[in-house]
Amino acid sequence: MAEKLRVGDNELGKLYTDGKVRKRREWRGVSDTLYDYWRWLGTMSVLAKFIVKPRNIKAMFRYRWMANYLASPMMLDRFSQGLRGEYLRIMHEEYDTVFKDIGLLLDKVFRGDKRIGNDKKYSDKVVLVDENEMTAVMMGFKTLKGLSRETISTYVPVLLNQHSMEHYIDVAQLQGLAPDVCPMPEAEAGISIDDDAPILGKCAVQCNTTCDGSLLSNGVISRRLINVDGIPVFQLAAPLRHREDDVQDYAAGEIKNAIAFIEEHTGEKWDWDYYFECAKRVNYATECRQEWLEMNRTDYPQVFGGNLALYTETNYMAICGKVVDFEKADRKITELARRAYDKKLKMVPQYRHRAIIWGVQSHYYFDFLVWLVNCWGIVPLTDMLSMVSTRKLVTEDTPENRETAYYDMAWLTENMIMRNRTHGGYKVLLDELWEYVEQFNADMVILWEHQSCKALNGMHGQFEEKAREKGIPLVWVGHDLFDPRIVSRQGVRDQINNFLRTVMNEEPIDPSLENLPDEKSW
Numbered sequence: 001m002a003e004k005l006r007v008g009d010n011e012l013g014k015l016y017t018d019g020k021v022r023k024r025r026e027w028r029g030v031s032d033t034l035y036d037y038w039r040w041l042g043t044m045s046v047l048a049k050f051i052v053k054p055r056n057i058k059a060m061f062r063y064r065w066m067a068n069y070l071a072s073p074m075m076l077d078r079f080s081q082g083l084r085g086e087y088l089r090i091m092h093e094e095y096d097t098v099f100k101d102i103g104l105l106l107d108k109v110f111r112g113d114k115r116i117g118n119d120k121k122y123s124d125k126v127v128l129v130d131e132n133e134m135t136a137v138m139m140g141f142k143t144l145k146g147l148s149r150e151t152i153s154t155y156v157p158v159l160l161n162q163h164s165m166e167h168y169i170d171v172a173q174l175q176g177l178a179p180d181v182c183p184m185p186e187a188e189a190g191i192s193i194d195d196d197a198p199i200l201g202k203c204a205v206q207c208n209t210t211c212d213g214s215l216l217s218n219g220v221i222s223r224r225l226i227n228v229d230g231i232p233v234f235q236l237a238a239p240l241r242h243r244e245d246d247v248q249d250y251a252a253g254e255i256k257n258a259i260a261f262i263e264e265h266t267g268e269k270w271d272w273d274y275y276f277e278c279a280k281r282v283n284y285a286t287e288c289r290q291e292w293l294e295m296n297r298t299d300y301p302q303v304f305g306g307n308l309a310l311y312t313e314t315n316y317m318a319i320c321g322k323v324v325d326f327e328k329a330d331r332k333i334t335e336l337a338r339r340a341y342d343k344k345l346k347m348v349p350q351y352r353h354r355a356i357i358w359g360v361q362s363h364y365y366f367d368f369l370v371w372l373v374n375c376w377g378i379v380p381l382t383d384m385l386s387m388v389s390t391r392k393l394v395t396e397d398t399p400e401n402r403e404t405a406y407y408d409m410a411w412l413t414e415n416m417i418m419r420n421r422t423h424g425g426y427k428v429l430l431d432e433l434w435e436y437v438e439q440f441n442a443d444m445v446i447l448w449e450h451q452s453c454k455a456l457n458g459m460h461g462q463f464e465e466k467a468r469e470k471g472i473p474l475v476w477v478g479h480d481l482f483d484p485r486i487v488s489r490q491g492v493r494d495q496i497n498n499f500l501r502t503v504m505n506e507e508p509i510d511p512s513l514e515n516l517p518d519e520k521s522w
């Protein structure tokens with residue numbers, strides 16, 4: 001029997017069915033259930049307002065990936081499993097903000113899309129940006145819209161429905177792309193090949209982040225953009241050894257070139273006032289995140305796991321200080337975290353392990369981090385993609401600072417959340433992991449082994465050697481990012497279950513979560 005853990009449902013696995021949705025909503029006690037239900041109604045109303053727009057209905061029928069958005073409320077339920085009090089409120093503050101922003105992004109893309117809204121004047125103000133790049137080069141273009149088609153067609157659908165990208169991966173492979181290419185860029189290329197990407201924009205900026213797989217998909221996508229859609233593309237090539245001093249002049253030069261390209265094609269001018277305004281917001285996000293991470297070094301971590309990861313990624317990559325709502329969310333999250341910290345609250349009554357999650361994670365398409373803490377009492381203190389920039393950007397408008405700002409934007413671009421570790425040498429990938437283990441007083445490392453990510457897998461043996469030397473239990477968790485046919489959700493969970501049972505000799509806190517019939521679940 002599971003011990004009594006928290007108000008309301010304790011055996012969360014019992015809520016699952018083998019269909020798409022749960023048996024019922026989670027019972028969290030009166031006030032938290034009402035709060036959660038009220039936020040759920042908010043999500044439903046955003047969805048309803050979105051669906052009733054004729055433009056969006058048209059898009060629903062045109063684009064195969066669009067139907068996945070119907071599963072949005074389920075995604076929020078997955079990420080809030082077992083959460084109560086401040087943790088539940090932090091989660092909603094974050095995910096509801098992200099959800100609203102994605103709704104706006106869809107709306108903007110369809111407005112300019114030739115096949116849907118076909119608003120040519122609007123489309124001429126759009127610069128397409130790559131999903132896998134920091135959008136720093138848009139921080140000084142107040143009148144332009146930097147929109148990412150990949151975010152809405154690839155990245156978000158796979159969060160909503162783990163099977164959503166299988167079709168596009170197959171399309172890419174049928175056209176001869178190698179099956180061992182990372183499924184993320186491969187799916188993006190597949191969408192372009194399948195002619196399932198919206199067509200809009202005056203120009204586009206692609207970036208060599210994250211890796212060779214991403215370069216490959218950018219090649220396919222830019223060919224269509226330039227040759228078929230008539231949209232010129234700039235290739236922003238950030239240096240790979242990004243911590244070296246001697247590459248920084250080149251990196252800043254690339255930023256200047258990208259800005260000049262956007263100015264030339266849109267006729268708009270870089271606005272320093274807007275840039276410094278955005279830089280201030282990026283600094284505020286960094287300040288808040290540093291405070292959360294500081295708390296996570298203590299016995300009372302507050303913003304961690306699923307509540308740290310996806311929000312941080314969105315805030316740095318897609319937002320980069322351009323959206324005021326994220327500053328408001330940062331403030332509220334920090335207030336909630338401080339309150340919970342002062343009260344010495346814990347997310348679940350029993351914390352058994354303090355873990356650093358490293359590598360490129362697959363929790364985009366399932367609730368792995370929240371499952372870890374609910375099922376096994378493992379606290380995911382931080383993860384590789386959340387250990388992004390800590391640098392304070394210059395914010396005062398002076399001639400010297402305008403020059404420094406190019407270096408700041410280059411720094412953000414080079415430190416894109418994934419490639420700042422998968423590239424740049426063993427110091428950023430290997431050594432810093434063990435520094436974080438010490439700083440966060442962690443007693444476990446969970447290392448994602450993304451089967452198609454050559455950048456990380458090359459260091460397999462060195463991770464193990466260090467773990468042995470330091471006496472820290474390390475578990476590899478294999479997955480294939482966007483392709484659950486290679487390793488299923490339960491296949492991922494089983495690797496943790498087996499490790500905890502056989503190596504650590506432990507029993508789960510909530511055994512009902514150990515095996516879940518969620519293969520088809522949203």
Ligand code: SF4
Nearest residue numbers: 182210211360422453
């Ligand atoms: S997971 Fe690895 S292979 Fe895939 S895009 Fe990121 S760095 Fe590249």
